[in-house]
Amino acid sequence: MRKVLTGDLKPGMRVAKTLYVSDGRILLNSGVILKEAYIRRLKEKDIPAVYIMDETLPEVEVPEFISDQTRLQTAETLRGCMNSIDMGTELNARKIKKTVNEIVDELTSKRHVIVHLNDIRAYDDYTFGHSVSVTALSILTGISLGYNKLELRDLGVGALLHDAGKIKIDESILLKPSKLTENEFEEVKQHPRIGYDLIKETDGISFPSAHIAYQHHEKYNGSGYPRGLKGDDILEFAQIVAVADIYDAITTDRVYRKALPAHKALEVMHNLMQAQLNPDIAQMLFKNVAVYPIGSVVELNTGELGIVVDVNKEDLSAPVVRIIKGDEINQDEITEIDLMHNKGIIIKDVITDRKKWEDNK
Structure with a gap:
């Protein structure tokens, strides 16, 4: 199978991987032959690409590092969390922890987990899909660092909620296809503090988990925000999420640019290691990411x-x-x-x- 941008899809192509929307509904099943109406629907839903079967290529099975079921259940839990925040009610810490524990159990039960493919997300579902992937990537990195299950759970809870503050940011800014103005970027930069203020008051969510939301945009050289923290002043959990956050962001299709393939993304990450990212933590992520994923x-x-x-x-x-x-x-x-x-x-x-x-x- 190969990934084909929606603008390049043709009637008669066969879908290779079931396509979901973030609420768990199936948009296209694996094996479906594309028609003009289906392609038009994909464009209306802002789906950036689809995995397509290619009879000119040998059939290879691309492993998933977390299952579609786990990914969808986690996205649904996160959607519920965001709705709670939006309505001013308290987060369900027990449900969040249960969901994160399932990811921890799934990843720790596997040997030699390697990240090959990112899920495909509609542009307006980006926050949910991104947070789920960042959670899984962060936990995978924590496993490589030797964290115990309690530490992995706290790391995962903070990773899942790291962008919670964006619920209070104007959606037109978050989904803007062009470069943000200075004022718009200043508004976006408020989301770590907003997220921290929302999460820290929740019973059952730890201090380190809440500080992931606060610190995930801090940079190793002190050039980040909101407080300009530097080096080891940044919580290690937050440093892990910062690495996972950037990797997933640059390997996912966005409104304003196409995703980078893994080998190009890792080059970008290597450059960022010179100043913005903790190099030891970045290297731990690299140990779990295929430079040339199966199917390339x-x-x-x-x-x-x-x-x-x-x-x-x-x-x-x-x-x-x-x-x-x-x-x-x-x-x-x-x-x-x-x-x-x-x-x-x-x-x-x-x-x-x-x-x-x-x-x-």
Whole structure:
């Protein structure tokens, strides 16, 4: 399967992965053949892309690091939390903790969890889907740091609620497709303090969890907001969420820009490690993210075209590639190259652009 931007969809394409909206309803089932009416509906719902089956590619199973069911249940819990905040009623801390514990249990029960694909979200559902992904990424990083389950729960609760203050920010600003004005950005910058003030009064939510909302936009070099905290003055939980927050934001389609593929996103993150992010924590996230996710179509320095079919936990930049096009390829045989054991062969490019993909087929 491959991800196709909604603007590039054509009738007759077959959906490869069930598409949900954030309230849990199915928008398109896996296997459905697209019609003009379906594509028009996707555009009306502001769905940025769809995973499509491609008969020219070998069928590969892309692992999910948390299940669709867990993701949807968590988004629904978060929606309820936001509604409570909006109506001025107290958050249900017990329900939030139960939901986060389920993510912790799911992630700790798996071995060698690797992040391959982000979920696809409607633009106006961004806050819910983003917070769920940040929660899972943060917990995964906490596991790598050796946190116990109680610490993972407190981390996850704070991560899930890290953007709670945005409920009090004008939606037209949050969804604005163009650059924010100085005044608009100043309003957005209020959401960490607002979120902290809302969460800290909730019985059953810990002090560190509340401070994640307060500190997740602080930067390691002191250039962040709202208080300009620096280095270890920033709570470690908040430093973890800051890393997960940025990674998910730049790998998700937004109104004003397309998502970056994983290898480009990690380059951006490496640059940010020089000043804005705790490098030790960022490296822990990198250990769990596939540089070239399973299903990626890649061009090797040999000139051959291939699809990533497996990753090596010991070296996530050197996956196993199945050759699908090349001068020496025998179409009757499956040729796979493990780049970790073939040091002279490297990935030259990842093919994500539709025109470039068709030119190489």
